[in-house]
Amino acid sequence: MTRFIVRRMAQTVIVLVLISIFTFLIFQVIPNGDPAARLAGRTASPDQIRAIARSWGFDQPIYVQYLRTMQKIFSGSVVSYSQQINVVDQIRRGLPATVSLAVGAGVIWLLFGIVVGLLSALRPGRVLDRVLGFLALTAISTPAFVLGAVLLYVFAYRTSILPTGEYVPLTDDPWQWFRHLVLPWISLSLAFIGFYSRVLRGNVLDAKHEEYVRMARAKGLSGRRVMVRHVLRNSLIPIVSLWGLDFAGVIGGGAILIESIFDLRGVGQYAAESISTLDVPPIMVIVMYTGVLVVVVAALVDILYAYLDPRISLNT
């Protein structure tokens, strides 16, 4: 077991190093993206541009620039090109909004995903299953930001039942915090609910035909007991691991579209703005941070699986 964990962690570190290199390279291939020229402004002379390039290290070879950026990232002193603000501070400022969004939406989609999935799996092929299945597919087929825009129009612009966006810290005013986050939570959750309910339904229906379920019935256990102890337990494990990864993705700023449309000023929106101004340092840090979250959670999920299910070989 220890060997498996060590191996999995070593893989994780390799993937993270590759992610950082890959991210850096994406922004190196921009042809007319000379950051020194952008920093210097429009009226700068070639000499000024050269001076800026020297002081920021843009005249160094790519690998030197990469190592310097990484060094700055790990010492927490990395600043953005465009505004020269400390990037880590900016991310820390965006984190409460992103975490509030992720936690609220995560709870909603896990809970409703399981409930809807179980309701559909109860009597497959019947009316309830069909209706829920159609609704789930509709939710999966609706882009979250379109849903968000329509909800904003109906509940904020048209009727002003709810505010039009922005984030209010929980510590300032819990009620306003809640009111400002209701629409983002719903917009973000619906597609996940649809997806999770379909996955869970499939898992339950597959599990019903497993041999251990037949065995449990043969032993004379009641239908309800077989359902809860055998079918449900095994169907829920993949759902929870899926949830871990999706949740990590949202915390890591993956809900860019929802954060932007509701103007939550979270980590994802910071990433989107930095990308549009071709500001490399913040994007590097956010991508690293997202990558760390996702890869670490994925490794944890794998280890948890190996722990829960002895059939998984620890050597691969």
Add this chain to the structure above:
Amino acid sequence: MPGEELRVGTGVGPYRLALRRLRRNVAALVAAVVFVGIVACCLCAPLYAHYVAHTGPLDNHETERVKVGGHIRDVVSLIGIPIGPTWHSHFLLGADFNGRDVAVRLLYGGRNSLIVGFSATAITMFAAVLIALFAGYYRGWIDSVLARMLDVIWAYPAILLGVAIGTSLSLGGISLGPLKISGDSLYIPALIIGFVNIPYVAKPIRGQVIALREKEFVDAARTLDAGGLRIMMTEILPNLSSTIVVLVPLMVANSILLEAGLSYLGAGVQPPNPSWGTMISDGVRLITTSPFLVLVPGVALVLTVLSINILGEAVRDALDPRAVTRTRR
């Protein structure tokens, strides 16, 4: 059904059986009709533009006036509010802030969204199956390298990676020797979406290849001195076909959705080219006064993706030998 089993015995292929199950699925038939209808409409975009609307997808009419039900109205009012749906041949579904005909742009935009969705899927499937075959069949260091590469792509949220590459490429385009794609080409978003989606297809297929390579028929081919490439193509690939068939509609649906998201963030289809994503993102800015600018492309997008998803699920059920237990009919 005993009759069906008998016919299986007399040599009806699994795909024939699947098609038979698919034809009995009413929802799938309706979805197929809707999808084919949407594709047909989008293909007819130039005809509609030329013969009905008398304007192109990029033509601005913001200073012009149009006659609606006996009244003469500005296409875009003095305070910048575009005209809503007129239900006439001119501006059937209204105009956008530049006075462009929304119905015409909807059809051209649909064409672009579908082109991006299908080309991206083709790129994903081709690359992912190739990677999965090599990684899963050879194992060892090839597998390690390829699997780490997939992990790297997979660790980014798709939209974050897509926006990063998209912004970078839409500025400069691609020039690799003889291959030159300009920054505003449709194939840039297609390439990006195709690339970003690779791990979601390659990972499950790789698992399947690993299982298949231990099967007796692969051993048999090996003892007959068949090379690795030959075994992959003639022994393993045909056994992946049902998985591939199931994944294609899923990837088309995902690609169209991702195109919309990327375009909203300015990293997808580049304006003034219409796509459903760019139309929605233009519309969001005017949503307080003209919600139809979001609703029209939004509904078209949801309807298209929904019909693909229903079809995809029906195909999966039809190919699954346990489908009877799933739908119980």
